[in-house]
Amino acid sequence: MALGERNEKILQAVIDSYILSGIPVASSVLCQRYDFGLSSATLRNIMAELEEMGFLTHPHTSAGRVPTDKGYRYYIDTLVSVEDEAEEFEDRFSAAPRLGGGDLHALMEDASRFLAALSRNAGVVVAPAEPEGSYRHIEFVRLRGRQVLIIFVTASGLVQNKLIDLDESIDQQALNTFSRFLDEELESHSLSDIRKRLQEKLGEEKRVFIQLMDETYQASHDVHGRDAEKVFVGGAAQVLDHPEFANVEKMKTLLRAFEDKYKLLKLLDMSIAAEGIKVFVGSENPYFEMQGCSLVVGKYRAAGNVVGTLGVIGPTRMQYRQAIQVVDYTSRLLSRILDERLHRGIEGK
């Protein structure tokens, strides 16, 4: 669907204007504010043409033009160029509040708020999904009685722990030995394999180790986290300042969508396979039933591997250029922070 260069320019002007002001764009406004060297009547004809093609629409007869989802799509695909301003943007925000400091939870929450603050929309972050069983190191600490703390250090350097209770007491020496054994095994086998082998090999007298192994296996699932806990939404209240949510019903629908973490997770993960940053305009996304909302999604990495997604949710009338830049910037920032955490202690401070 190629438009002429002139029509393309006009489509861009209409969308730019609408995104900026939020009011339907009249031919006369276009004529005054942009220098096309055309009269409002001509612009009117062209706009009618663009409407014919499905890029624009009409709230009612005597109203100006408004972009359709298809219009936004075209706009994003061919009219928004990010690279030009990426550098400048980086400078502008390098002084932004630093993320990090606290634990992973806090980092994710900070990141979602960061996205929200920069984009003036809602920020969403999905916490790192470690490929199950990718542990670099598992440590056991005997606390008191039969209580043992299992510490998992994941492949991307994140530390998580789980407290368990054993049926029998076990001394720290034995726990250390078991930890070293596991570390060696983990290089070539999965936890589940090791567990199976151990069950066959160890006799009844070593029951406590079998239990320890079972609990470790269990715990590895637990620390992996419930899906719903891995989605962080920041700045939900400020999205509602956009006039498109002035309607109470729309407001509530959006808020409910934000609370349905599971769906959000699905939605963001959809784009994990795609290259770079992906934009879903309005009805383009299957999960997010909310009409009139767009989603800009990116990915972040740890040690070079994609470990999570993050994005911005706002009205279809969104500052896409800015949103894309913010997502891009934040994803790189977050990746850098995770990498720093990962390498800390290996290469010194």
Added chain:
Amino acid sequence: MALGERNEKILQAVIDSYILSGIPVASSVLCQRYDFGLSSATLRNIMAELEEMGFLTHPHTSAGRVPTDKGYRYYIDTLVSVEDEAEEFEDRFSAAPRLGGGDLHALMEDASRFLAALSRNAGVVVAPAEPEGSYRHIEFVRLRGRQVLIIFVTASGLVQNKLIDLDESIDQQALNTFSRFLDEELESHSLSDIRKRLQEKLGEEKRVFIQLMDETYQASHDVHGRDAEKVFVGGAAQVLDHPEFANVEKMKTLLRAFEDKYKLLKLLDMSIAAEGIKVFVGSENPYFEMQGCSLVVGKYRAAGNVVGTLGVIGPTRMQYRQAIQVVDYTSRLLSRILDERLHRGIEGK
């Protein structure tokens, strides 16, 4: 401000009716639905009297009566009795979804959602505030290189950890010795004292221990958590279903209040000194500038000590009886769960 028994009954009827229906209560409605043996005219006189005294008010001349904050206050203080139904309530909800399972974060989030679901309002939980430096046990685990994981077991049995980097390497043996030393010292001294003493006692050759001590002291603050992270709000979207928030502005104000975790924290902690469950009606609370909202706050314990607060936020037109029951029930439930965690491993499963 004592009302006669009859007037009290009528005030109660008005408030009950208003809480139930949300529409201003007319004298005729009161006459039909309640059996006072009085005509609507008499009821009208009495309601005018109650208005005179400040318990009721009038949206406009030709509307029914609506309770004032003072009215609600009287209602709660003298007309709501909880005990009668507490048992029955317990039965009704003992089959409710169990809390717990995940880590502390997850538990708090679950609890806030639990409160929200049962009360049909927003649920708020403030995570346990450990008195600073109240550690039962501190453990160090050498991970790799100069990286050390510090594990804190707090007085209420919660486990938290922090990863640090040392300037020099240190072996696990030494870490264990240091851990035992700390545990002994902690029985009679604060971390800060121990740190000071250590700095004086240890010479330059033991610099790494001084660093370890410093980092531990630092970390004890970090794991203590940033205040803002300790407030969990559940069910924010569903409060907005109440007709009093049909107005967009009110909706936004409330949502912003929910996002201002710091203020929420202050607000809930205000009631920590009070006995039992406390209700703030409308403008009674100084922090929460939101008019038209009430707050029911309770406390929960671990090992017998109050460690956190939790509550329900909704419109002043709230089912107070139910809300109080829900808060009461949840606080006991949460206390029980924390106690279970605490004692696990000491007395066996």
Added chain:
DNA sequence: TTTAGCACTCTGTTGGTTAGAGTGCTAAGC
């Protein structure tokens, strides 16, 4: 192909009218 002009349509606002709800007051009844 572009443009000026104009009729047409739709929206949002304003003002006026009306029905209904519920009170406050007065005067009569127990």
Added chain:
DNA sequence: GCTTAGCACTCTAACCAACAGAGTGCTAAA
């Protein structure tokens, strides 16, 4: 003196009509 019936009064919410303004679509001319 308390209660009640009756009625006038007030305020709201809904409906309607009128109207100004915005912006288009179309026609005809440049």
